[in-house]
Amino acid sequence: MICQCFGRSFDLSRIARRLGETADLMVGVPDYDAYRAHVKSRHPDVEAMTREAFFRQRQAARYGAGGGFRCC
Amino acid sequence: MKFLWPAIAALGAGSLGVVAISRGETVNALWLVIAALCVYAIAYRFYSLFLARRVFGLDPTRQTPAYAHNDGLDYVPTNKFVLFGHHFAAIAGAGPLVGPVLAAQMGYLPGTLWILAGVVFAGAVQDFLILFISVRRDGRSLGDMIRTEMGALAGTVASVGVLAIMVILLAVLALIVVKALANSPWGSFTVFATIPIAILMGLYGRFLRPHRVLEMSLIGFCLLIAAIWLGGVVAADPEWARRFTISGTSWAFTLMGYGFVASILPVWLILAPRDYLSTFLKIGTIWALAVGILIVMPELRMPAISRFIDGTGPVFAGSLFPFLFITIACGSVSGFHALIASGTTPKMLENEAQARMIGYGAMLVESGVAIMALIAASVLQPGAYFAMNAPAAVIGITAVDAAAKISSWGFAITPDALTQIAADVGEKTILSRAGGAPTLAVGMSQILSGVVGGRALMAFWYHFAILFEALFILTTLDAGTRVARFMIQDLAGSLVPALRRTESWAANIAASGLAVAGWGYFLYQGVVDPLGGINTLWPLFGISNQMLAAIALTLGAVVLFKMKRQRYAVVALVPTAWLAVCTLTAGWEKIFSPVPAIGFLAHADKFSSALTSGKILAPAKSVADMHRVLTNDYVDCALTASFMAVVLTMLGVGISEMLKALSAATVTTREAGNDLPMFRPQL
Numbered sequence: 001m002i003c004q005c006f007g008r009s010f011d012l013s014r015i016a017r018r019l020g021e022t023a024d025l026m027v028g029v030p031d032y033d034a035y036r037a038h039v040k041s042r043h044p045d046v047e048a049m050t051r052e053a054f055f056r057q058r059q060a061a062r063y064g065a066g067g068g069f070r071c072c
Numbered sequence: 073m074k075f076l077w078p079a080i081a082a083l084g085a086g087s088l089g090v091v092a093i094s095r096g097e098t099v100n101a102l103w104l105v106i107a108a109l110c111v112y113a114i115a116y117r118f119y120s121l122f123l124a125r126r127v128f129g130l131d132p133t134r135q136t137p138a139y140a141h142n143d144g145l146d147y148v149p150t151n152k153f154v155l156f157g158h159h160f161a162a163i164a165g166a167g168p169l170v171g172p173v174l175a176a177q178m179g180y181l182p183g184t185l186w187i188l189a190g191v192v193f194a195g196a197v198q199d200f201l202i203l204f205i206s207v208r209r210d211g212r213s214l215g216d217m218i219r220t221e222m223g224a225l226a227g228t229v230a231s232v233g234v235l236a237i238m239v240i241l242l243a244v245l246a247l248i249v250v251k252a253l254a255n256s257p258w259g260s261f262t263v264f265a266t267i268p269i270a271i272l273m274g275l276y277g278r279f280l281r282p283h284r285v286l287e288m289s290l291i292g293f294c295l296l297i298a299a300i301w302l303g304g305v306v307a308a309d310p311e312w313a314r315r316f317t318i319s320g321t322s323w324a325f326t327l328m329g330y331g332f333v334a335s336i337l338p339v340w341l342i343l344a345p346r347d348y349l350s351t352f353l354k355i356g357t358i359w360a361l362a363v364g365i366l367i368v369m370p371e372l373r374m375p376a377i378s379r380f381i382d383g384t385g386p387v388f389a390g391s392l393f394p395f396l397f398i399t400i401a402c403g404s405v406s407g408f409h410a411l412i413a414s415g416t417t418p419k420m421l422e423n424e425a426q427a428r429m430i431g432y433g434a435m436l437v438e439s440g441v442a443i444m445a446l447i448a449a450s451v452l453q454p455g456a457y458f459a460m461n462a463p464a465a466v467i468g469i470t471a472v473d474a475a476a477k478i479s480s481w482g483f484a485i486t487p488d489a490l491t492q493i494a495a496d497v498g499e500k501t502i503l504s505r506a507g508g509a510p511t512l513a514v515g516m517s518q519i520l521s522g523v524v525g526g527r528a529l530m531a532f533w534y535h536f537a538i539l540f541e542a543l544f545i546l547t548t549l550d551a552g553t554r555v556a557r558f559m560i561q562d563l564a565g566s567l568v569p570a571l572r573r574t575e576s577w578a579a580n581i582a583a584s585g586l587a588v589a590g591w592g593y594f595l596y597q598g599v600v601d602p603l604g605g606i607n608t609l610w611p612l613f614g615i616s617n618q619m620l621a622a623i624a625l626t627l628g629a630v631v632l633f634k635m636k637r638q639r640y641a642v643v644a645l646v647p648t649a650w651l652a653v654c655t656l657t658a659g660w661e662k663i664f665s666p667v668p669a670i671g672f673l674a675h676a677d678k679f680s681s682a683l684t685s686g687k688i689l690a691p692a693k694s695v696a697d698m699h700r701v702l703t704n705d706y707v708d709c710a711l712t713a714s715f716m717a718v719v720l721t722m723l724g725v726g727i728s729e730m731l732k733a734l735s736a737a738t739v740t741t742r743e744a745g746n747d748l749p750m751f752r753p754q755l
Contacts, residue, residue: 022157024285025150026355027348028416032283035144042142055283056340058145063339063554 028062029055077117084110091376092181098371101447104180105365108188108443112436115192120432123197124425127632127640128204132425137211137418137744147211150420152429158420160434161351162412163199164358166245166545167402167617168438170508172446173515174610175399176457177387179377180450182396184443190397190404191439194647198405198621200431201628201644203413207427208743211419214410218627221634221741226725230623233718235559236711237407237616239587242552243594244613245545246331247605250323250595251507252538257316258307258498258531260323262539263546264316265299266346273345285348292349300535307498324599327549328592334550335557335584343550350544357540361444361516368522374450374457379482386462387506388607389669394658398614403442405651407620409435445508448515455485456493456502460511463604464504465690474503498531506604509545513537556587597704602691603669608708611662615655615712619719622651626726633733634741641730648726652719659716663709672712676705 001012021031032054039048049057087107091099124130138149150158175183206212212220215234219227253259272295273288281287306312318326334342383391388399402408413431421427449457458478459467467474471487478485494502497517502510517533525532560583565572571579598605629644665671668678682689683698692698733740 018151018154020286021151022154023352025154025158026161026351027285027344029283029285030145030148030150030420034148038142038144038148052282059340059344061145063343063551064558 029058077114080110080113084114091184094376098373099376100369101365101372101451102369104184104372104443104447108184108440111188111192112440115196116433116436119192120196120200120428123200123432123643124428127637127643128201129637130204130424130427132423134424136207136421136424138420138422140744141210141419146416147419149422152422152426155417155420155422155426156430156434159412159417159430160437161355162416163406163409163434163438164354164441165402165408165548166248166509166541167406167408168442169445169512169541170248170610171400171614172403172442173449173508173511174387174461174506174606175396176374176446176449177378177385177461178381178392178396179375180372180446181376182381182392183400183446186397186400187404187439187442187446190400191435194621194625194650195405195409195439196432196435197643197647198407198625198628199409199413199435200427202410202624203418203421203427203431204424205628205631206414206418207421207424210744212414214414214624214627217414217631218623221627221630222722222725222729226722229718229721231559231563233616233623233715234411234620235556235563236714236718237613237620238552238556238559239590240594240609240613240616240711241408242331242549242556242591243598244606244609245548245552246324246327246591246595247598247609248507248509249327249542249545249549250320250599251505251604251606252509252513252542253318253323254320255317255501256499256538257313258303258535259538259542260316260318261306261312262296262299262303262535263542265302266296266349266539266543266546267342269295269299270342270346270349273349274341277345278340286352288345289348289352292345293353296349296353296539300532300539303535304498304531320599321596324592324595327546327595328588330546331549331553331591332584332588335553335587336580343547343554346543347547347551350540350547353540354544357537358441358444360520361448362440364516364519364523365444365447368519370447370451370519370522372447372450373452374454378454383670386458386466388610389667390611390658390661390665394654394661395611397654398611398618398658400442401614401617403439403445405618405621405647406438407617407622407624410620410624445512448512448519450515451518452511452515453485453489454483455479456490456514457511458483459485459490460502460504460514461506462504463506463602463607465602465604467503469503471501471503496527496530497534499534504604506606508606509538509541512541553584553587553591556590557583560586593707600691607669611658612708612712615658615662616715618651619655619715622648622655622719623722625651626722630726630729630733631741633730634736634739636733636739638730638734648723652723655719656716659712659719662712672705672709676702676709679705 003010003012032051035054036048039046084107087103090103091107138147141147142149172183172187205217209217215227215231218230253263269292273292277288306316381392388395417430455478459474467477471490475485475487475490493514494500497514513534516537517530520533521527521530561571561579571583573579594609598609601608625644625648629641629648632638632641632644661670663672666674668675679689679698679701688698692701
């Protein structure tokens with residue numbers, strides 16, 4: 001969906017996807033599609049993790065040593 | 073367009089003038105907001121560009137680690153707006169909300185000026201600089217870079233320093249929660265309710281719909297709002313209210329037990345889901361507060377400069393220099409950001425040139441949050457502000473005593489007004505709830521109820537704000553306990569290798585117990601302190617945080633010297649020098665000041681001379697208590713001295729490294745892509 005305002009066009013579905021990506025990354029989960037694409041193109045011999053396994057792997061990594069901590 | 077920047081400069085200068093010069097009449101908070109926005113715009117457009125082009129020489133054509141080591145997991149080229157959100161969420165915490173609230177006791181002007189000047193010339197520079205040097209080094213961590221650039225001694229000293237800071241940070245954050253929840257059945261109920269809510273979310277995200285972060289957060293959010301409403305019902309019922317009225321000391325032990333259990337449990341059960349909830353709640357609340365301030369346009373009722381700049385204030389002890397700077401801490405410069413800027417962010421940067429927007433820009437936004445916290449504290453009646461933040465030992469425990477005492481300082485307030493505020497927000501009393509969270513919550517509830525709900529919803533907004541702060545402080549508490557646990561296992565593991573095995577239950581329990589005992593000790597000491605604890609612990613936290621910033625900036629300056637860019641190193645050297653002077657002066661005063669409220673040794677003297685003449689001074693109730701107070705003083709003293717020793721060591725090593733780099737004929741630092749041994753992450 002394209003929205004025209006301020007003389008520029010904005011792709012709303014792309015903005016929505018980016019917002020979702022931002023929300024996921026804020027809690028330490030990067031883009032799954034990018035991961036899959038990366039494994040497919042660069043490591044064709046390796047099987048990519050499923051969405052569920054990817055999520056669990058990232059969750060464990062975030063709160064492993066030194067991760068997930070914030071301050072101020 | 074030719075006149076755009078001069079116009080912004082004029083607008084900023086004018087607004088700052090209004091904020092600074094008005095006396096006698098109240099100033100609208102909007103002037104403060106405009107002044108801050110203009111300062112940020114100019115600093116970003118000009119100073120950060122100068123840093124990017126001249127000082128660092130950012131190279132948009134250089135490959136970033138995200139591409140060089142792309143693994144789809146840690147190293148992922150990420151859109152700059154997405155990464156900005158991630159970076160901001162990681163640096164934004166409780167600090168910038170608390171420091172400015174405490175600093176408001178000197179009036180809003182000194183705090184505002186330091187938040188603006190500090191972020192432009194120190195805080196944002198530090199974040200940007202560390203992000204830059206980490207990107208050039210494969211996204212290595214701060215400790216790693218200190219070791220390679222400044223040697224093993226500096227590396228070890230810095231990592232012991234970070235562990236000490238962590239302990240103090242966790243203690244002071246826990247204390248803020250205790251101060252907000254003690255004897256508040258409404259607040260206590262909602263905070264307890266977050267545990268089943270988090271577990272429910274955790275199970276949902278683990279077994280029902282994995283990878284649906286927003287979905288589970290939305291469910292959690294709805295349950296949270298229901299819990300706040302239910303909390304009001306609980307507080308109104310005498311029997312239930314009695315059960316959820318929990319004293320400060322009981323809360324302290326509850327938090328310690330909780331931190332211990334939560335750091336051992338699997339992360340997906342409580343820690344991760346609550347982290348999601350608190351992250352989104354925090355971002356949402358910051359937005360809501362910003363919109364609230366713009367719609368309501370409240371008047372600042374706090375004077376521009378209060379009489380307490382002389383150092384006699386009840387909220388924190390000590391004069392404007394250095395304690396105002398130590399108190400504000402994170403809102404203008406935060407050493408912790410150096411850990412984030414050398415953590416996940418550099419591994420995801422798409423292009424080196426974007427380090428400017430993410431490193432410098434995100435810190436400007438963080439400073440904006442600090443300005444909003446200062447506004448929220450300053451819209452309160454000053455009398456109410458002091459009633460909430462002054463310790464019971466100073467203003468007494470009844471509204472009548474407190475009102476009389478505070479009015480005698482020149483901030484007129486009636487006992488009825490104090491009782492009315494408490495009733496409005498659904499509490500029995502608001503007296504002596506130091507620590508920033510309750511003050512911010514009352515300020516926020518006044519602003520937000522001006523947008524939605526009016527007085528009827530004030531209690532709801534107050535408890536929403538309390539819950540929001542408690543939630544992300546608790547998240548920091550268990551994540552921090554985990555991190556401290558790993559640090560301890562790593563440090564102790566070099567002596568006893570068995571302790572390093574993170575899959576061993578015995579090792580985990582021992583290290584978690586040590587971590588909790590560390591912050592628990594300072595927390596308990598703070599809770600029983602008649603001066604409220606924040607008085608002692610917040611300056612210690614501020615000193616340690618600013619010390620870490622000084623260390624990070626020293627590293628930055630060393631790297632600039634090694635890059636043979638020393639003629640620009642002044643951008644790092646000036647803030648380093650300032651932070652060093654601040655932390656060392658503050659540390660010195662905390663130890664040696666003859667005023668017992670400031671100096672640990674003077675305080676210890678007071679207690680030991682009372683002991684010899686057979687007297688018992690509050691908070692001690694027995695001779696054994698008196699001895700414990702003395703021990704606390706000496707522990708605090710030793711901790712402060714060790715912080716100072718860390719700063720001095722790092723400065724010494726830094727200066728010698730700079731001199732070495734200066735006498736070398738060529739560039740002596742090693743960047744990735746030069747001769748740095750390639751770092752290969754595994755897939």
